[in-house]
Structure formats: C-alpha cells, structure tokens
Amino acid sequence: MTGFPLRRQCATLLVLMLAVCVAGTALRARPQNASADDHFQLGAQALTDGDFGKAIKEFDAVIAERPAFAEAFFNRGLAHQELGQMADAAADFQSALRLKPGLRGANLFLGIAYYKTNDFSRARTAIQREIKLSPNDAKALMWLGIVELGAGEPEAAIAPLDKAAELAPKDVDILYHRGRAHLTVSNRSYQEMYEADPKSWRVHQVLGQAYAESERYMDAIAEYQKAIEIAPNAPSLSEGLGDAYRMSTQLDKAEQAYSRELELDPQNLMAMYYLGEIRVLRGNGAEALPILQAVLKEKPKFADARYYLARGLAEVGQNAAAEEQFKLVIQDSPESELAQRTYYQLGRLYRVMKRPQDVERAMQEFQRLKVAADARESANLEQRKKAHAERDADQNP
Amino acid sequence: MRFAFRMTAIAAWVVSLASTLAVSVVWLSSATETPSFPGTRATGSAAFEDITEASGINFRYVSSHTSKKYLIETMGSGVALFDYDNDGRLDIFLVNGAPIADPTPKGTVPRKDGPSTWNRLYHQKVDGTFEDVTEKAGLQGIGYGMGVAVGDYDNDGYEDLFVTGYGRNTLYHNNGDGTFTDVTASSGLAGSGWSTSAAWVDYDNDGLLDLVVLRYVTWDWDDFWCGEHREGYRAYCHPDLFSPIAPMLYHNDGNGHFAEVTQQAGFAKPGKGLGVAIGDYDKDGRPDIVIANDSMPEFLYHNDGGGKFSEVGLSSEIALDDNGKTYAGMGVDFADYDNDGWPDLVITNLANQRYAIYKNTGDGSFTYASEPTGIAAMTVMHSGWGVRFLDFDNDGWKDLLVAQGHDLDTIELSSPQLRYREPLLLAKNNNGKGFMDVSASSGPVFAKKWVARGLATGDIDNDGRIDAVITTNDGPAYILRNVTRTTNHWISLQLTGHKSNRDAIGAQIKLTTKDGSQYAMVSTAGSYLSASDKRVHFGLGQNTEAKSIEIRWPSGNVQNLSSVQGDRLVKIEEPSAAKENN
Numbered sequence: 001m002t003g004f005p006l007r008r009q010c011a012t013l014l015v016l017m018l019a020v021c022v023a024g025t026a027l028r029a030r031p032q033n034a035s036a037d038d039h040f041q042l043g044a045q046a047l048t049d050g051d052f053g054k055a056i057k058e059f060d061a062v063i064a065e066r067p068a069f070a071e072a073f074f075n076r077g078l079a080h081q082e083l084g085q086m087a088d089a090a091a092d093f094q095s096a097l098r099l100k101p102g103l104r105g106a107n108l109f110l111g112i113a114y115y116k117t118n119d120f121s122r123a124r125t126a127i128q129r130e131i132k133l134s135p136n137d138a139k140a141l142m143w144l145g146i147v148e149l150g151a152g153e154p155e156a157a158i159a160p161l162d163k164a165a166e167l168a169p170k171d172v173d174i175l176y177h178r179g180r181a182h183l184t185v186s187n188r189s190y191q192e193m194y195e196a197d198p199k200s201w202r203v204h205q206v207l208g209q210a211y212a213e214s215e216r217y218m219d220a221i222a223e224y225q226k227a228i229e230i231a232p233n234a235p236s237l238s239e240g241l242g243d244a245y246r247m248s249t250q251l252d253k254a255e256q257a258y259s260r261e262l263e264l265d266p267q268n269l270m271a272m273y274y275l276g277e278i279r280v281l282r283g284n285g286a287e288a289l290p291i292l293q294a295v296l297k298e299k300p301k302f303a304d305a306r307y308y309l310a311r312g313l314a315e316v317g318q319n320a321a322a323e324e325q326f327k328l329v330i331q332d333s334p335e336s337e338l339a340q341r342t343y344y345q346l347g348r349l350y351r352v353m354k355r356p357q358d359v360e361r362a363m364q365e366f367q368r369l370k371v372a373a374d375a376r377e378s379a380n381l382e383q384r385k386k387a388h389a390e391r392d393a394d395q396n397p
Numbered sequence: 398m399r400f401a402f403r404m405t406a407i408a409a410w411v412v413s414l415a416s417t418l419a420v421s422v423v424w425l426s427s428a429t430e431t432p433s434f435p436g437t438r439a440t441g442s443a444a445f446e447d448i449t450e451a452s453g454i455n456f457r458y459v460s461s462h463t464s465k466k467y468l469i470e471t472m473g474s475g476v477a478l479f480d481y482d483n484d485g486r487l488d489i490f491l492v493n494g495a496p497i498a499d500p501t502p503k504g505t506v507p508r509k510d511g512p513s514t515w516n517r518l519y520h521q522k523v524d525g526t527f528e529d530v531t532e533k534a535g536l537q538g539i540g541y542g543m544g545v546a547v548g549d550y551d552n553d554g555y556e557d558l559f560v561t562g563y564g565r566n567t568l569y570h571n572n573g574d575g576t577f578t579d580v581t582a583s584s585g586l587a588g589s590g591w592s593t594s595a596a597w598v599d600y601d602n603d604g605l606l607d608l609v610v611l612r613y614v615t616w617d618w619d620d621f622w623c624g625e626h627r628e629g630y631r632a633y634c635h636p637d638l639f640s641p642i643a644p645m646l647y648h649n650d651g652n653g654h655f656a657e658v659t660q661q662a663g664f665a666k667p668g669k670g671l672g673v674a675i676g677d678y679d680k681d682g683r684p685d686i687v688i689a690n691d692s693m694p695e696f697l698y699h700n701d702g703g704g705k706f707s708e709v710g711l712s713s714e715i716a717l718d719d720n721g722k723t724y725a726g727m728g729v730d731f732a733d734y735d736n737d738g739w740p741d742l743v744i745t746n747l748a749n750q751r752y753a754i755y756k757n758t759g760d761g762s763f764t765y766a767s768e769p770t771g772i773a774a775m776t777v778m779h780s781g782w783g784v785r786f787l788d789f790d791n792d793g794w795k796d797l798l799v800a801q802g803h804d805l806d807t808i809e810l811s812s813p814q815l816r817y818r819e820p821l822l823l824a825k826n827n828n829g830k831g832f833m834d835v836s837a838s839s840g841p842v843f844a845k846k847w848v849a850r851g852l853a854t855g856d857i858d859n860d861g862r863i864d865a866v867i868t869t870n871d872g873p874a875y876i877l878r879n880v881t882r883t884t885n886h887w888i889s890l891q892l893t894g895h896k897s898n899r900d901a902i903g904a905q906i907k908l909t910t911k912d913g914s915q916y917a918m919v920s921t922a923g924s925y926l927s928a929s930d931k932r933v934h935f936g937l938g939q940n941t942e943a944k945s946i947e948i949r950w951p952s953g954n955v956q957n958l959s960s961v962q963g964d965r966l967v968k969i970e971e972p973s974a975a976k977e978n979n
Binding site: 214215216217218219248249250251252281282283340341343344345347348351359363366367377378381 | 637638711712714717719720721722751768769774777812814
C-alpha cells in the first residue's frame, strides 16, 4: 500500500504532461467552429489548473459541437480519471480510440482506468496495445509492470520494468516498482522454498546470504554451516562460508572453506582469488602464487588479483617480479585507490630491496594520491556539513 | 637547581639502599597462595575478579551526555595507578568530567560543579581497601578532565600528576605530605584545546622528565547532526569532520618551568592524537614516541638526539595497516611481545578495523602482524581503547588486556552486529608466536559489558600478579584483581635514577633466565588516557631467579646484576659509576 501515493503522484504527473501535450496537438488541429475552439482551450487550461469539473464542462461543449473530435474525448477522459470517475474515463478513452485508433496515450490511460478499478486483465490488454504503438515508452512499460504487480503476477512484471529501467535509468518511480517486483519475486520464491522444505539447505543458504549482506557474519557462518551439513557437496555454499569467515577476518577458516569450494568447483575464480589473497595475508605467498597466476590467466585485467600476486611475490623474495606486477597494477589505473595502496607496497618492497630513492619516490606517490583522496573526502564532508546545516536551519528556523 | 631537588630526595630514601649490589629486597610474596597445579609448568585457568565494591572505591565518571552529542562526551576518561605516598602500595587516581550545558555555546570551558564531578584520589590502606583522600590531597580538579600522566618531574621522590582536559591542563606537584599543589601557572603547562593522553619522558636524557601532551582535534562545541536525521539516531560525529591539531612537547627546564618546544623539536605535525607510548624502537639509547591518531596515519617520532625528532611512521611502516589504509587509532602500547629484544607496538581501533600489531623487524621498520598473530580475527568485531602488554600468568610472555566498547551509543541501530557495551579482551601470548583469546575462561568479569575506555595496570596487592583498573564512559571504574592460579614465578623491579630521572623512565631492562631473555622499558605511559605502575614486572615461568639483569639507564650507565632471586620486588638504585658490573 505504501506504493499507492507514489503511483498516484506519478499518474498525475503523466496525466498533466499528456494533457498539455494533447491539448497542444488539439489546438493545432483547430476545430472549424470557433466556439468549439474556445471551449477546447478553456478545457485544456482547466485541466492544467486542476479544475477538472470545469474541464469536463468545456470538453462536453466541444464534443457537443464536434462529436468526432477524438482529442476532446481523450481530454475529458483525463479529467474524469483525475476525479476518480473511472467508468466515465474509460468510456471517453474508448471513444477517442474508436475515432483515432493510433492516438498516443489513449490506450495507456484506458489501461490505468481499468487498473484503478482492479480490472487487471483489460488494463493489461490496453497497455500492451500502447506499447505496441510506442515500444520504447518507458512509462507505458512501467504501468504494465504495475498492472502485473496488481494482478499478483510479479514474475510478469519484471520484464517490462527491467526494460523501462533500461530506457530511463534515473527514473526513481520506475526503479521503485522494479525493485518491488524483484523483491516480491524473491520473497515469494523464498517463501515457496521454505514451505516446500523448511529444512532445505537452500533456506539456510538464503539466510546465510541475508546475514552476510547485513554484516552479521557470525549468523551467516552458522547458516552456511547448517546448509553444508545438509548438502556437503553443493557448490557455492563453501564459497559463501568462506566469504563470511573472510569478512570476519577468520582467515584460517576462510582458507579452509575456499579450498573446499575449489574441490567441488575447481573453476570458481572468486574462490580462487580469495584463497590466494588470504594466503598472501597469512604470509603464505608461496602457496598463493599459482592460484593467483591461474586467476590472472583467465582474467588478466583483474587488478586486485594482480596486486595480491605482487604481494605474494614480494613475500617469497621474488622482488623484481613483484615490482613488475605492482607497476602493472598502477599502469592499469594510475590514480585509483588501488594504485595508492600499491605505491605503499612498492615503497615497502623497495626498502627491502635497499633502494632508498625508490622508496622515497613510491612513498611520495602514495602521499600524493592520499592527499588527493583526502581532499576529495574533505570536499564531500564539507558538502555534508553544509547540507546538515541547511537541513538544521530548515527544521529549526 | 636540579641537584637541589636530588639532595632532598636522597635523604628520604637512602635507608633503602642495601648491599653493594645497590639492590634492596623490599618484601617477598608468593603468587601461589591459591591452589596450584602440581607438575604443571604452564598456567591454570586465568582469572581476574572484580573487587571494586570490596575495595571501597565508588567512582562514577560523569560525561554529561547531551542531545547535541558533543564528541567529547564519549571519549573519557583516564586512570592512574601510582604510589603517591611511597608506602609501597599502589593508589588510584580517577579523572572525571564536568557538567555540559545542552546546548553549549562556543568558547565554553566547562567547570566542575561539585563532588559528583570531582577527580578522585583513592589511597590504598594496609588492608588493601581504599580511602578517598581527594579533598585532603587537593585534587578535586577544575574542568572537564580526560587523561592523566604520572611522573616525578622535579626528582623529589614523589610522583606528580598531570591531568589533561578540555580547554586547560593541570600540573599537580606532590608535596610529599599527602597533598598536591596546582602549579600549572608557574610550570607553563596549561596548554590549550582538547588534550587527551600525555606521557612523561626524558627525551634528551638530561635527568629531567619532559612532557608530551596529545591533542585530539580542533573542536569547539560544534553542533553538527551526524547519523540519521530522526529521533534517537543522532550519533557522535566522525573525527574526519574536524581538523587535526599538533601535540605539545614541553622541555623540563629544571626549575619547575617547562618550555614549549613543539616546533623546534620537529614535533608539530598535526594529528588526531588519542594514545601515546614511549619505547626505543631502534635501540639507539634515546626514547622514541608513538602516537595513535584517530582515522589518519599513526605517528612514530624518532628521537634524533639534540632535542630533535623526525616523524617516521610511514617509512617505518606503522602509519597504516598492511593494505596501506588508515584506521581509528585510540590506545597504544610499546613492548617486546616476542622477546626478540625489539619493542613492538599494539594500537587499538574501532570495530571492522582489527587492532594493529606491529612487529619490530630490528632494521628500523615494523611488520604489520595482526593476521599472523591472530589479533585480527579476535578483534574485528570489537572497539578497543586502553591496552596494555602484561604477563598476567607470569609465563615470561607478555599478554594483552584491552578495554573495549564502541564510541557510538547508536551503533546497534546502524550496525546490529556490533555492540556499544563490550566485554574486556584478554589475549594470551603463545610463546611470542601469536595470541589466543582467553577472555571466556578468565572469570565472570569478562562476561560483563562495559563502555570501557581507560586502562591502567600494576600489582595493586603486591602478590606478584598484575592487576588492572578500568574506567567506563559515564559509568563506574572497576578494580580487577588478578587471581590467576599459576606455579610460575615473577620478579618486579623498581628503579631509582640518580644521574637519570628519578623515575628511571626510559631505562631499558634485559632480564635473562634459563628460558631466554625478556626486555622492557620503564614507563608510566601507554594505553589510553591512563598511567600505569612504573615498576617493571617480569614473569619468570618456572625459574625461581633471573640469571642476569642488565639495565641501561637513560644517563648511559649500564648496570648488570646476576642471580637475582624472584618472587619479590627488587629496588635498584642507579649506580654512580659510568658502568657497574655485579
């Protein structure tokens, strides 16, 4: 229910936008009779002003004089819709479509009118007709998704909402409904899964994922362990367990979990990468090297893997190779946060290599990037402080 | 002038001089009064017990929480364990806050308004209980207190107190008769801004203790709303919102006055200092200074000699974690946990960051060792403040005790997996190879959840086991008695300098048993806002004596003792000769 005000707001915005647009078109069409022209203009203005009763009267007058004027029916339909008179609105939109089957927006608003009377089947048909006429109309696609959600078909809502989001990636209304559809589908799926087998390892897997996403790693670990107990050979469970252990820096256990995952799925690149990273962090560079090299063979642009490969090489004393790999990391993304960290590691490496001038240069680069990053952070903070101050001023005038 | 102090002091304690070894055994106390485990070499179950109520200490830190969530409210406070009257028993000084108006106008320096916000001095009586002697001592305090440092700055044989706070710091001279005098004005140590931890250290080895005073951030009752903008969700602001500020370094002129030498000593790098500790990390005979900064690189000031310092945190690899990232450094301690002769570092920080252990490699740099030592895994969900290396079970390896609790009282709303109130952490040293969290088996006190901040350590009951005092934010102070059952032996050394500063702060000790050597430096600094017992405690394991003890005094004197019997406090005077072997 929380979505309704937003939907209404969105529909209102759309109605007004189209009303003005259609009114403009109609005015350009110029009815022959001057009196009908005046009424149409007055009706369009009333629609824009939100005086829907007056708009209806004006469009009544237009239609009385020009009963084949589709735009007048359309605009009157909009006014009825705004007043919640859905049956009248639907009748007007149907009339408009009879007179002008290709009239932009008429099918959409007819569909909205049906939707608002819970006639999802006819709403779906009408909006699909609109989409056929305008396949890239993001709002029409959004409304089809909304109708499907209303009809209890969230799976069917996903495709039009995904396409709408593709067409209008910054439209918060579309993103909201898209998120709602996906969430509803996943909740339903989890619910069905739970009802089908409350003791399924999948249930524990989902709980593990949810806990991990909310940074409750101990709970996530417990759930993954339960899942693995039930399905010890299911791939990805040990990876999830490894992730949770890694995030809670229980690296020894994470290492075991990733190793187990790779027994089950030797091609799991992320498990390979994290296993390599952990072995480097635990000071076991020698065992990390072949794993990280294998990851980079598959994904040569995997900068983090290269960073840890370089650290592993440094750990085992292959300093020249480490230096080369560190430089490759920096070369790929010279101003990044990873480059900043890489300069720090380079500085450490050069100290071991007894190259004091290079140490100084690397640390200077580290400092330069850090200062720049700090400056960006400070600017963000200043903005936040300013926003805080403005908000406080608004709330406590 | 300095010598004038000295003559008085010598007269007071010359009676304790004994033997040509310049060593006096003061008392003998066994650590095995609780049942031991025959035939076992190692420790039984470790345990500390809360003896606060029985001790007679009834202190509550008033932080004065407001609706504005002023940052200062969540940061205090400190504690000192020291023997102010030289009766051989440790006394306790606790720093208190002051009322804060809600809201507080900029420029305000809060003032204490009565006994509920006084600092407190508790004197330990013969029976081990404490009596409140604050008024008699004249230590009620003035403003909103934060930390405390202990040192005998005038070498008169009585420990003096330096109390930090917001807006003004205070130096109390110990008069030797149970009273203290506020000598801040004449000493030049009032300072400014928001001071936190402080450390007494004779950085130029002239025999007089100098003073380092950290400051946190440039802050003046700034009213920013941080956290979610709804009722109950306002949070203390991140220090990133405030500018860093340089610490203050004061040189002891020897006449009761201190000269501020921050700039000329090269000590003026702005930081967000919360914790300070001293140690000679490169063994050049000059004490170096480490500063735990909040959410910016940590500082290591190398003592270059000649009254100059160089900040070498980055090049020595203690500025950041192993990934080149900063963290919220808060408490710090500087000690050799792996008995390799090189002092290492621990720096506590916030949850999700992992406390930092830096192992001294001996070549002027450190290796971040939080992962391989196990410290990372056991601390990732915790927020640490006061921290001390201490050998709680006398096995010859320094363990870790950490006061924990988040700084945000809203943390559980934003991060449900974290806790505002947390139990203490006791991490046992596994023969220098790493640490193991033994909190759960160390007594019910480790199940209690506090908003802990300050931590000081020392052998309060002189039983050969290191005890601790913990402060909590807007809560009580807790006295923790070490009742660890162990057959291990120990030795405690109390050094008195003559050419060196009388507290012998900065003296380096190498103690050797059949099992190997251990190393320590005399210091009252370290931890967070707190000062610990200056006596140096060593666990001897199953050895009943130290084969040898080598002391490198700040003056340059080197003193060697051999076959020193354990299970006792040994008082050692600095020899007058340049080098003395016994």
